[in-house]
Amino acid sequence: MKKKEIFIVEDDDGIRELIEYLLISQDYKVQTFPNAERFKQTIDSRSPDLILLDVMLPDGNGLEICECLGEKERTHNIPVLLMSAHAQVDTQKTANARDFIAKPFDIEDFLHRIEKHVKDHPAA
Template sequence: MGKKICLLEDDEGIREIIEMILTDEQYEVYGFSNVKDFMAFEDKASQDLYLLDVRLPDGDGFNVCQTLKDDDITKGIPVMMMSAHAGLHEMRRSCKAEDFIAKPFDIFDLLKKVDHQLTKGLNH
């Protein structure tokens, strides 16, 4: 497997599709449906990218993003936010994520943005 991507998405269908697409592209994907399980994940520091939904059943993806960016261990790892409700401007006000993708998203656009974040230099 290739680079590691941590996915936080509460919609099971969307999570499964993203996991399948990224796995087909040889990424190693760790999927979570809620903030509690994501935060309990022990291997956050070895990830190459975080892909976070904004609206979650037990929290807010912007807060998760900020927690990752405030932590010395994970602050250098790129974060991409996803939302059908929030927009790029709201993301820029709320957290320091590197990129944003609006839902519904085009699969090829998602892959392009993921690839860009993983290849734009040595992230950590």
């Protein structure tokens, strides 16, 4: 069975590495991006099973990126979980956002949310 693939878009090296470690330890395939530009270069050619997207990036706005993903035919069904330490996001008003994770987060809750949304996403 194919491993589920998760993209992480997070500019903080420590947080990005921690999330990557947690997800790999749960047997997910992980691709990380330190900024919006590198993510945008890859998302046009790959379709992950889930995207973890920081709201505040040095070169982009996670909310706007999420909206764009929701508008594109190829990416609108990919679950996007927004993350931020600075803002609470109403996922009902943000196109394509399935959930919001406040940082810092509880590891068990974080992994539970990931599992739930990956299970809900049909295999590509």
